[in-house]
Amino acid sequence: xxEGPPAILTAAGVSxxxxxxxxxxxxxxxxxxxVPAVPLLFRVSPRDYAAPEGVPPMARALAERHLQMxxxxxxxxxxxxxxxxxxxxxxxxxxTFLVLALADMGLRDPSGAERNLEVIDxxxxxxxxxxxxxxxxxxxxxxxxxxxxxxxxxxxLFLDGEIALMLGARRLLKEREDFKPLFAExxxxxxxxxxxxxxxxxxxxxxxxxxxxxxAALAALRMAEALDGADHAEFFSRWLATARSRLTDRATGLLxxxxxxxxxxxxxxEGSSIFMAAHGLQLxxxxxxxxxxxxxxxxxxxxxxxxxWAREWPVSWTGPxxxxxxxxxxLLEVSAGSSGLAxxxxxxxxxxxxxxxxxxxxxxAGFPRTRGGALKYCASNQVGDAVILYGALQGPLWRxxxxxxxxxx
Amino acid sequence: MAAERTGWxxxxxxxxxxxxxxxxxxxxxxxxxxxxxxxxxREYATILCGSSPTGGPVDxxxxxxxLAYILFWFLFVLGVxxxxxxxxxxxxxxxxxxxxxxxxxxxx
Numbered sequence: 001x002x003e004g005p006p007a008i009l010t011a012a013g014v015s016x017x018x019x020x021x022x023x024x025x026x027x028x029x030x031x032x033x034x035v036p037a038v039p040l041l042f043r044v045s046p047r048d049y050a051a052p053e054g055v056p057p058m059a060r061a062l063a064e065r066h067l068q069m070x071x072x073x074x075x076x077x078x079x080x081x082x083x084x085x086x087x088x089x090x091x092x093x094x095x096t097f098l099v100l101a102l103a104d105m106g107l108r109d110p111s112g113a114e115r116n117l118e119v120i121d122x123x124x125x126x127x128x129x130x131x132x133x134x135x136x137x138x139x140x141x142x143x144x145x146x147x148x149x150x151x152x153x154x155x156x157l158f159l160d161g162e163i164a165l166m167l168g169a170r171r172l173l174k175e176r177e178d179f180k181p182l183f184a185e186x187x188x189x190x191x192x193x194x195x196x197x198x199x200x201x202x203x204x205x206x207x208x209x210x211x212x213x214x215x216a217a218l219a220a221l222r223m224a225e226a227l228d229g230a231d232h233a234e235f236f237s238r239w240l241a242t243a244r245s246r247l248t249d250r251a252t253g254l255l256x257x258x259x260x261x262x263x264x265x266x267x268x269x270e271g272s273s274i275f276m277a278a279h280g281l282q283l284x285x286x287x288x289x290x291x292x293x294x295x296x297x298x299x300x301x302x303x304x305x306x307x308x309w310a311r312e313w314p315v316s317w318t319g320p321x322x323x324x325x326x327x328x329x330x331l332l333e334v335s336a337g338s339s340g341l342a343x344x345x346x347x348x349x350x351x352x353x354x355x356x357x358x359x360x361x362x363x364x365a366g367f368p369r370t371r372g373g374a375l376k377y378c379a380s381n382q383v384g385d386a387v388i389l390y391g392a393l394q395g396p397l398w399r400x401x402x403x404x405x406x407x408x409x
Numbered sequence: 410m411a412a413e414r415t416g417w418x419x420x421x422x423x424x425x426x427x428x429x430x431x432x433x434x435x436x437x438x439x440x441x442x443x444x445x446x447x448x449x450x451r452e453y454a455t456i457l458c459g460s461s462p463t464g465g466p467v468d469x470x471x472x473x474x475x476l477a478y479i480l481f482w483f484l485f486v487l488g489v490x491x492x493x494x495x496x497x498x499x500x501x502x503x504x505x506x507x508x509x510x511x512x513x514x515x516x517x
Contacts, residue, residue, distance in 0.1 A: 004419030008500055009429035022502040023426030030494035038486065081464035082455065090460075131517070327459055336458040367454040367482070378451045381460040 039306025044359040050347045050392045055109050059392035061375035062385060063105055066098050068374055070119045071384070078372075079382045089158070092139035094383035096162040096216075100397065101389040103169035107396035115175065120170050127166065128182070131159065140205065147206040150261050151193060158204035160189050161217030168223035168329025172400050182230075187224040190217045191232065199246050199263035204298050208266065208268075211255050212273040213368040215280035219401075222283040226404025236284050252299050253314040256293060268317035271300045271310045271338025275345030282348060283401055291348040300325065300338060301354055307364065309334040319372070340384045343391035362388070363389045428500040435492035442485040450478040 004010075011019040049058045069075045083090040097121050130138055135157050137144055148154070164186035167179050172315035193202035194217060201209040202217070218239065222231040246263045249256050254269035255277055274296045281289035299314040311334035312328060313319040328335050339358065346355040362368075367378035377385055423429035453462040453475035462471040 004416065005423065008503055009432075010419070010423045010426065011427040011499075011503055014503060018506070019424065019503075022499050022506070026498035026502060027431070027491060027495040029498055030491045034490050034494060035487070078464065083460050085461035085464050086459055107428055135496060137460050137480075246489070340458075364486070365457075367451050369451060378454040379457040381455055381458050384458050 001022070019113055029275075036305060038364070039360050042360050042363040043142075043306070043356070044355050044363050046352045046355045046359060049359055050355065052395070053108065055105055055112075055251070056392060058375065059105070059389060060371060061373060062389045062392065063101065064372075064375035065376045066101075066382075066386065066389065067115065067119055068372075070098075070122055074114045075199050076261060083381050083383065086138050087141060089141060090381065090383040092127070092159070092162065094381075094386045095127050096166055097386035097390045099123055099166040100169050101386060101393050103173040104390070105396045106394040107400065108393060117170070118173055120166075120173070121176075124163075124166050124170060131163070135388055140163065144205050149197075149206045150203055154206075155189065155193060155202075156204050157190065157193060157202035157217055158213045158214075160186050160193070160202075161213050161220055164190055164220035165216055168220055168227060169397060170228055170320045172223065172397060180327045183224070184228065185229065187220060190220060191235070194239070195235060197261055199259070199261075200235070200242050201247075201259070201261070202259055209256065209261060210273065211277045212257070215255075215277040215284075219280040219283050222401055222405060226401040240285055240288060249314075249317065252295060252314050253291075254295050254299060267319055269296070269299065270319065271296070271312045271335055272341055274300070275310075275338070275341040279344055282334065282398060290349060292352075293345050296345060297351060299352060301333070301342060302334075303354070303357045304332075306357060307361045308342075308354055309361050310338040311335055336379070337383070340380065340387045343388050344394065347391040348394055426499075428496040428503070431492045431496035431499065435489045435496070436464045438449055438481065438489050438492075442481040445474075445478045445481055452472050454482075 007013055011022075014022075044058070048056055050056060055063070069079060080091050083094065102116040102120050136154070136156050139159060140156060149156075152250075158384075163337070164183060167183040167186060170176060171179055171183060190202070194200055194214065196202070197209070199209075201211075201214045204210045204213045218236065221230070221232045221235070226233060243255060247256055247259060247265075248254065249268050250263075252269055254274055256265045256268050257270035257273035258266040260266065274292065277295060278289045278292040281292060299316075300310045300312075302309055303313060304383040309332065311333040337359070343355070343358055345351070346358060362377065366380060369376055369378050377388070378389070420429065421433065422431060425431070425434070453471055455476040456468070456472055457460055457479070462475055464483050
């Protein structure tokens with residue numbers, strides 16, 4: 001006859017009540033022990049991700065994946081197709097963040113700068129070609145065609161500002177003569193279109209201005225000061241005064257995320273916008289930028305049991321779950337878009353405590369996958385990984401701009 | 410009255426809230442997760458950030474794969490250790506309390 005399991009394993013001969021009570025008690029005790037221990041398994045040292053100097057191992061592995069992608073067209077095409085199926089903007093923003101990250105990486109590790117320059121040039125040249133051949137709508141969401149732009153001929157600050165950032169970052173890493181006039185032209189367009197606006201901001205979509213795009217454009221203007229000796233100081237001070245008085249949410253003190261050309265608020269403060277906005281503003285007014293980060297951390301940042309994440313909207317503002325926020329996990333209100341950009345904010349403002357918790361969440365729920373020394377997060381996409389990479393490497397580029405601006409004065 | 414299970418049926422038929430029942434559930438979750446992982450469904454987790462897992466306009470099946478992988482990942486990390494620890498603790502509780510009565514002897 002075949003033997004059955006020992007009675008102690010099946011609780012044979014034990015009354016149902018005792019079996020259920022002992023099982024329930026055992027599971028509750030096991031959960032009480034295990035759940036608090038889980039974050040320890042996924043803890044990542046912030047120094048492995050971001051460091052004041054050099055290229056930390058995690059950043060190097062993340063960068064490797066992007067460098068492979070831009071040197072192997074089949075990988076790039078597959079990844080871009082996945083993103084463009086949902087949002088063409090991600091394709092464009094992924095390029096910007098990657099160029100910024102590679103420029104910072106080149107400044108941190110000059111021995112690898114040549115490979116980075118090669119990829120930066122490929123990205124910038126291809127982006128300019130696509131814009132030239134397919135028009136600006138190629139990188140915009142379909143609703144960009146739903147009504148006419150206020151500015152005629154139509155221009156999107158989303159493209160002009162970030163293309164200026166890419167060109168400027170390349171030149172800051174290593175000068176390229178033929179990029180000088182291209183950069184100067186974008187900076188001129190950005191400066192003129194923003195100055196024309198009633199609230200000193202330009203539209204990215206028809207009668208729709210985005211704080212993300214306008215603060216990125218301000219950073220590009222500051223790049224122009226460092227590179228070519230331009231002077232936008234007077235414009236910066238007018239812009240800051242206008243933003244404080246007309247583009248700030250009263251409940252939180254945070255800059256709103258989108259508004260009409262005349263300054264009517266469309267969307268309140270938004271996590272997928274404010275962390276990048278604060279980073280861009282570091283080049284314009286460090287104290288104001290730090291105050292915006294501190295408020296964003298308080299209003300949007302959340303931690304629990306060693307995990308950290310960011311909400312898309314503050315509690316005081318009810319906004320939609322949109323393409324920028326990504327899917328939002330209910331109850332905890334975890335937003336992929338906001339949490340990804342929170343890496344950039346926490347790193348840029350030296351918030352190691354929050355950064356450590358964000359990293360724990362990333363390792364737990366970001367589904368990392370390493371192959372051949374290249375790291376990617378399966379729960380993310382190319383633009384998400386590029387933001388996380390830029391968060392790890394940011395610093396030297398912004399320092400160089402500040403030093404260049406000081407020298408120019 | 411149902412006949413008493415013997416052999417593998419007795420192992421697999423252990424009640425849920427028994428040490429063996431908990432261990433079997435833990436093993437089942439781990440096995441399903443291992444299969445999903447082996448089939449490369451980790452890549453489909455990109456759905457969490459709103460990206461398309463396939464690049465196609467419709468991701469119905471892919472979304473199901475993605476959600477299954479994500480669900481079993483969390484069950485694997487959170488549920489399996491709790492079930493395994495719980496099995497050990499329950500066995501300890503049963504051993505500490507009054508011993509289970511021995512099964513009735515088989516009649517010749």
